[in-house]
Amino acid sequence: MFSVASINPTEARRMIRNNEWIKPTAGVANGYTQANLVVLPKELAFEFLLFCQRNPRPCPVLDVTEPGSWVPNLVAPNADLRVDLPKYRIYRNGVLTEERTDIIDLWNEEMVGFLLGCSFTFEHALMNNGIPVRHIEESRNVPMYKTNIPCVKAGRFEGPMVVSMRPIRRKDVVRAVQVTSRFPSVHGAPIHIGDPEQIGIKNIHQPDFGDPVTIHEGEVPVFWACGVTPQAVAMEVKPEIMVTHAPGHMFITDLRDEQFGVL
Amino acid sequence: MFSVASINPTEARRMIRNNEWIKPTAGVANGYTQANLVVLPKELAFEFLLFCQRNPRPCPVLDVTEPGSWVPNLVAPNADLRVDLPKYRIYRNGVLTEERTDIIDLWNEEMVGFLLGCSFTFEHALMNNGIPVRHIEESRNVPMYKTNIPCVKAGRFEGPMVVSMRPIRRKDVVRAVQVTSRFPSVHGAPIHIGDPEQIGIKNIHQPDFGDPVTIHEGEVPVFWACGVTPQAVAMEVKPEIMVTHAPGHMFITDLRDEQFGVL
Numbered sequence: 236m237f238s239v240a241s242i243n244p245t246e247a248r249r250m251i252r253n254n255e256w257i258k259p260t261a262g263v264a265n266g267y268t269q270a271n272l273v274v275l276p277k278e279l280a281f282e283f284l285l286f287c288q289r290n291p292r293p294c295p296v297l298d299v300t301e302p303g304s305w306v307p308n309l310v311a312p313n314a315d316l317r318v319d320l321p322k323y324r325i326y327r328n329g330v331l332t333e334e335r336t337d338i339i340d341l342w343n344e345e346m347v348g349f350l351l352g353c354s355f356t357f358e359h360a361l362m363n364n365g366i367p368v369r370h371i372e373e374s375r376n377v378p379m380y381k382t383n384i385p386c387v388k389a390g391r392f393e394g395p396m397v398v399s400m401r402p403i404r405r406k407d408v409v410r411a412v413q414v415t416s417r418f419p420s421v422h423g424a425p426i427h428i429g430d431p432e433q434i435g436i437k438n439i440h441q442p443d444f445g446d447p448v449t450i451h452e453g454e455v456p457v458f459w460a461c462g463v464t465p466q467a468v469a470m471e472v473k474p475e476i477m478v479t480h481a482p483g484h485m486f487i488t489d490l491r492d493e494q495f496g497v498l
Numbered sequence: 499m500f501s502v503a504s505i506n507p508t509e510a511r512r513m514i515r516n517n518e519w520i521k522p523t524a525g526v527a528n529g530y531t532q533a534n535l536v537v538l539p540k541e542l543a544f545e546f547l548l549f550c551q552r553n554p555r556p557c558p559v560l561d562v563t564e565p566g567s568w569v570p571n572l573v574a575p576n577a578d579l580r581v582d583l584p585k586y587r588i589y590r591n592g593v594l595t596e597e598r599t600d601i602i603d604l605w606n607e608e609m610v611g612f613l614l615g616c617s618f619t620f621e622h623a624l625m626n627n628g629i630p631v632r633h634i635e636e637s638r639n640v641p642m643y644k645t646n647i648p649c650v651k652a653g654r655f656e657g658p659m660v661v662s663m664r665p666i667r668r669k670d671v672v673r674a675v676q677v678t679s680r681f682p683s684v685h686g687a688p689i690h691i692g693d694p695e696q697i698g699i700k701n702i703h704q705p706d707f708g709d710p711v712t713i714h715e716g717e718v719p720v721f722w723a724c725g726v727t728p729q730a731v732a733m734e735v736k737p738e739i740m741v742t743h744a745p746g747h748m749f750i751t752d753l754r755d756e757q758f759g760v761l
Binding site: 280281284285288289296298299301308309387389390413416417419423497498 | 547
């Protein structure tokens with residue numbers, strides 16, 4: 236039986252390219268690393284790369300294209316970033332103006348594509364270690380919160396860190412730290428364990444992005460740096476044009492999750 | 499008794515700034531991370547940062563200054579990269595033209611300073627684990643070799659990876675991999691274990707840079723990516739001006755070696 240879970244990344248991207256798959260990519264080509272996309276004009280690229288370098292927890296860079304090129308040579312040398320994501324969002328001067336399934340006409344010689352690690356990788360690692368991930372169990376979006384933790388500024392890019400939250404059983408907290416520490420290039424270890432107020436979160440049941448999830452008796456809220464951070468920060472700079480993936484509609488790389496483990 | 503080993507980084511940099519210390523920095527402010535310096539004009543900074551991002555094993559970026567600023571805010575916010583290294587090398591159009599103890603007159607608003615992790619950090623970790631480091635025992639420079647492993651190109655920057663070699667007792671090889679894997683931001687795990695020819699090294703007793711060291715019976719040559727790589731690659735681009743630290747005359751940061759351990 237045909238299953239999108241077991242196809243390889245090249246096949247997955249071909250389906251996406253032909254608009255045969257325009258849904259979220261969770262569960263597609265299982266075991267292969269998926270990535271956030273940010274496309275910016277060259278004029279902002281150095282400052283944005285610097286911002287990512289200074290804030291590796293929320294902004295783990297997996298690949299950056301040469302200016303004008305749509306090929307992510309490190310993570311998928313036969314891919315095309317203009318067509319290989321199921322859905323894109325176009326921001327003009329910091330405002331979302333459009334969603335579409337390709338950006339061929341927008342990509343000119345000034346464009347630089349950034350692929351950033353996403354939490355799917357460490358969530359698989361958690362589940363493989365017997366640690367359930369609540370928003371997946373509840374078929375919701377992960378809850379995300381603005382914090383009082385400032386990112387390190389780089390040129391025009393600055394702002395607070397955004398975190399995602401997963402409730403973890405008290406007995407699993409240490410293992411969750413160990414498991415996610417293995418993957419520094421996809422957000423790595425938690426930013427905070429326990430008290431949401433300590434990092435400026437007033438109401439854990441009202442996330443700033445995504446959906447609330449159930450926190451059971453005996454569970455601890457654990458917070459990881461979130462890939463929404465660089466998008467939120469870039470939007471504040473109000474670039475003439477910026478393109479990102481639509482939430483959940485990620486880029487599928489040729490690399491396996493385990494290849495990002497440092498040990 | 500006064501000992502340079504036990505002074506703190508601020509004191510060490512003050513001595514260096516006042517030309518009271520113009521020798522190599524090995525053994526100064528023990529336990530604090532030292533870094534390689536590369537200074538390039540802004541025009542080349544994005545491509546160089548991209549090169550480092552694509553080649554994190556030989557080019558682990560610890561900090562990058564804003565263009566024109568000499569302050570490495572992440573690793574030593576009260577330091578001055580123009581005076582806080584004991585000795586600098588000036589390259590013009592790819593040729594070494596000068597060595598000096600400060601670069602105040604060369605630093606203009608176009609200059610960007612890059613600090614890259616150095617092997618001192620993982621060498622301390624090896625020794626703390628009872629694994630001797632031969633070139634330190636023999637008071638020599640570490641042997642370094644050009645390999646047949648190409649770096650990933652970025653703009654004008656390309657070239658082979660340079661590696662350093664440390665002979666390790668057969669029984670310690672696994673532990674050496676574990677110990678250095680903890681420190682991905684200072685070169686991390688070895689690139690190669692065993693046969694030098696596999697990575698294009700013809701004669702292990704004739705390094706391309708540094709000094710040869712003794713390899714005893716029962717020892718295995720183990721190779722790590724080396725921070726000389728980005729300098730060698732940058733020199734090939736022949737920038738109008740490039741400044742680096744003089745070999746062994748490193749920048750001393752405020753951060754402790756252990757803070758770079760991922761687990």
